[in-house]
Amino acid sequence: MPSIEHIESLGANIRGGNAIARTRCLHPMVNSGTLNKYTHQDLTPVIGTEFERLQVTELLESDEQLIKDLAVTVSQRGVVFLRNQDVTPQQMKDLMERITRAAGSPESSGLHVHPLTEPGSELGDQISVISSEKQKKGGGLTHQLSDVSRFASAGWHADITFENCPSDYAMLKIHTLPETGGDTLWASGYEIYDRLSPKMREFLEGLTATHDAKFFLEEAERLGNPLRDGIRGSPLNYGSSLEAVHPVIRTNPVTGWKSVFVNKGFTKRINGVTRDESDLLLPYLINLVTQNHDAQVRFKWRKNDLAIWDNRSTWHCATYDYDAARAGDRVCSLGEAPYLDLKSSSRREALETH
Ligand SMILES: O=C(O)CCC(=O)C(=O)O
């Protein structure tokens, strides 16, 4: 049962983490520039970069440096978009494995198996099918998020933060899409951290939060599917509690930048403060994400576009404004158990001193 005891202290500067899943990226990675030869464009100042012609198949044949530079680019820019990919789910898994390894994920972390993955699922346990048709039948990963009687912003989340060892990166390819609609938005956790006052930063850096996906238990029961309660990609991720405690502010080892790490989808409680204080603080932090469109990027999918994002330092939200079918494949890799390095910096501070 995950509890606050799981947040072990490693020394004066590190809060959180777990010896079973520590990052092997001990210093921020530097972009060597091997991707510069491919046409690309930053979509906003703080988040999102699009590559027009870079193909996953080409990346798979390339040497390690290109993959490392891709990992750094995703972690720095939050999300990277690759247009019009001719790629199989197996190739997506291969690239995901290479990115997470290049970024120094712990030996014990593999690709995630979602607790709602059905037995004998069509593309294998490590691929989640994102499907509006499945959603309409009341199932799938995104069913809870797609309730259109709520604010559209109710869907903002980072993936699988209810796991003790959550995701570092995720990849989604949309192969079936409506003529218009179905955009996805991402927001920068670095930028939200940057908007906090020094006093508020210091306060939040001393806190943890409880993340919980109990609603998946009800969903599995309702659909008559067994919940995946064995190992889900890391020895830290098993069982049916679907609950974890993580630092409210975490450091991304790849960039060395701090990010706010609570989300609307899964974070239920900020610990160490009263219930009322938690109920004030959480919506405040979430409002910073949903109400600052200058910390967001909105992506308009074309067929077979692929997005790769860093789940440690971004949130995302799908848009349910269409009727026609929309579907894609998603892979999610696991990173380190979240920790805060008090000596790490904010994104803006780091960029200003360079
Ligand atoms: O359907 C989308 O655009 C995003 C779905 C999602 O949250 C995910 O793939 O993690």
Ligand SMILES: [Fe+2]
């Ligand atoms: Fe997601």
